[in-house]
Amino acid sequence: MDISKWKRKNLLGIEELTTEEILKILEVAKFFKKTLGKNSQGKSHLKGKRIVNLFMEPSTRTRIAFEIAAKSLHADVISVAEQSSSLTKGETLRDTAMNIQALGADAIVIRHSSPGSPLFLSRLVDVPIINAGDGAHEHPSQALLDLYTLRERLGSLNGKKITILGDILFSRVARSNFWTLTKMGAEVTFAGPSTLVPKQFETMGAKVCHNLRNALKDADAVMLLRIQHERQSSSHFPSLSEYTNIFGLNKDRKKWLKKEALILHPGPVNRGVELDSELTDSSQSVILEQVENGIAVRMAILYLCTNFVSL
Amino acid sequence: MDISKWKRKNLLGIEELTTEEILKILEVAKFFKKTLGKNSQGKSHLKGKRIVNLFMEPSTRTRIAFEIAAKSLHADVISVAEQSSSLTKGETLRDTAMNIQALGADAIVIRHSSPGSPLFLSRLVDVPIINAGDGAHEHPSQALLDLYTLRERLGSLNGKKITILGDILFSRVARSNFWTLTKMGAEVTFAGPSTLVPKQFETMGAKVCHNLRNALKDADAVMLLRIQHERQSSSHFPSLSEYTNIFGLNKDRKKWLKKEALILHPGPVNRGVELDSELTDSSQSVILEQVENGIAVRMAILYLCTNFVSL
């Protein structure tokens, strides 16, 4: 595993990564995946390093996955959640980050509701900044673990057809996946109601489709997105059940998919809304494989970003 | 310490344990208790294991005791509290647990307000599930540490008389203790106001007593339960001070106890409500010994459940 040419300190998004960089992350992840599992004591690649998790939005799997990834490499993990931090005393994000750096952090993993906040921090501090989701901008570690999972199942993605279905407009997962998938040569279709999937996405290079049957029929994999009912304003679609009626994936509509098509979801699933409970647990679903691969992929991200070669 | 015959993966409650299993947990706890204390660096029996603490209700001692127990065996501990988890986004408990398993947990310690939720999870996931208190059902690690403490002080419990006093109706601690104590041959009396200690408990095999003096006079130990004023509805007794007047244990009523009778309480104590401050700190009180023994007992539980022999 040669990482001597890795030059990127921050993982802010997928858009700016080269294909070589993406493949290198997957290669390192594959190496680490073999070290996980029963009776393993992990690897000590990050022994003595301090990883700070700065999570400004609720999260189970991303926060825990980064924590487990760091601990599996024997790093120390410090968690800062908004509710118990000085941010409640009105400190700026900038000062919190500068302080975390002064406290000796070797990397900061940040989730924040404002798009661009990881980029903003990366210009202020010297330690690597890893974006764990910034508003509707990007969620790079999610897209990388999705890619890892797809390649494990499908091999090369060149020429493959991937449909991303749901609330594209507000989804950082859709954006990051668009970049990984197209860089790997796949053809991406954004699907959902026209209010959530405006035609403008075609200018990015995606296909846009407002008819579920058409969106599913040729897909090698379909990625569902969570309908974020906590953020839902009534203007985008009339009601949740209306959405489910027209775009929810269920047993009947599964017939529109190719037999071997994969079903992905970044979680947490709203069972019975965007995806029916039976399909969530079906053999086509790779949802839990995604979660599992998230550990190895994040080990790779942490290891590479804390060992970049400066020019 | 031979654990080669341990076959139980989950600790869901005491009711289903055999006497042999209970004694094995205590034997392993005794072994680990000797490894604790000054200048000890613990034991590495769980090195490389990941224990996930999933606490859906507030807790100081149980959560910390499991955390310290796991760390004393060199396991990694990941804490998930409801307030910062995806459960706030409407994820089901089932999906949270499936995800925690996919993230590589080696055991899940769960506290939840719904009776039966640990059992429910144990049917869905492959990793050991350890019940840290489920509604009014069971709190097995508490009963095991109570038993450990009683046996350290009293030796065999065969034929001993133990009174459990307070809000029996809503108490998981009372239920779990009933099972450990009767399996060890002790005679259990449930005492308190008739609204909180209905006659029906006699069908379980317990004595029921609504007179404090009678409940105390022959007891070798009395276990007090916390009056849960945060859950108190006015229908069970008129007021806290009414309860204290009739059933609170204080200096005067201590005379009704045998001189050497032990006083136990699972904590947190409402000083001056169910137990007077002076008695809480008296030499008959073993409340802090219970807390201390909780570490060794939980080390035993974690070690056994993650090393069960499948059939």
Added chain:
Amino acid sequence: MDISKWKRKNLLGIEELTTEEILKILEVAKFFKKTLGKNSQGKSHLKGKRIVNLFMEPSTRTRIAFEIAAKSLHADVISVAEQSSSLTKGETLRDTAMNIQALGADAIVIRHSSPGSPLFLSRLVDVPIINAGDGAHEHPSQALLDLYTLRERLGSLNGKKITILGDILFSRVARSNFWTLTKMGAEVTFAGPSTLVPKQFETMGAKVCHNLRNALKDADAVMLLRIQHERQSSSHFPSLSEYTNIFGLNKDRKKWLKKEALILHPGPVNRGVELDSELTDSSQSVILEQVENGIAVRMAILYLCTNFVSL
């Protein structure tokens, strides 16, 4: 590094420390500071020890600094925050501390809004109690890291003039710094509006000054305090902008300072209130050095207090 004569178990405040004790803490901190930094795996001076962080008020840097300090010495750290603890069930602070001791803690680091609560606990439990800020009383680790930073920059403080500016009346930082600085031979001026800096402070031995220009002109260092707008009642000054107009330190007023005078702030800074953004980030500001030195100073505190020699 000879610590064989260290006899103090608790760090409750600076007032009771001897000059020798203060110098010993700084000497040990200097030793540990050298062990920090890139590619260091820390020191194992506290391997196998359990440090419990009991934080009853929000904090980023102090809580994290103690956590990193403990982990850098290979201790286990257990965090208890008020919101998830049994304190929400009405348990007394005393019982929480007694329980934490029974759980096997080797030291308790406590932040609490009530002055004297660390002293109160130190009389109840046997494990070392370290005050991480108690109401308006003391914040000893903050004053020690301030002192460490000043001495690194200025050498001996004998005869040096230090101005502490802001809300002195409610500040534990001002009190603790007054004690370290005067014990080191410095001359301390308390400055700010007369409502926040009453003349009575002169009886402690401080100078009191209500004119900013006079307070700044001879100072070798100026320590700014946070204006705690979350605690602000209207009676102490008319408005925040009024305070800033008269006592805020900005680019223009910097001219009133000596060229080489240092600017300190315990953080979090209200940029534009007590200190202007440009000065916060200027070369005279040692604010981030303070944060960085906080790790080594707290390593020294934890190491010394858990290794005191009892008489």
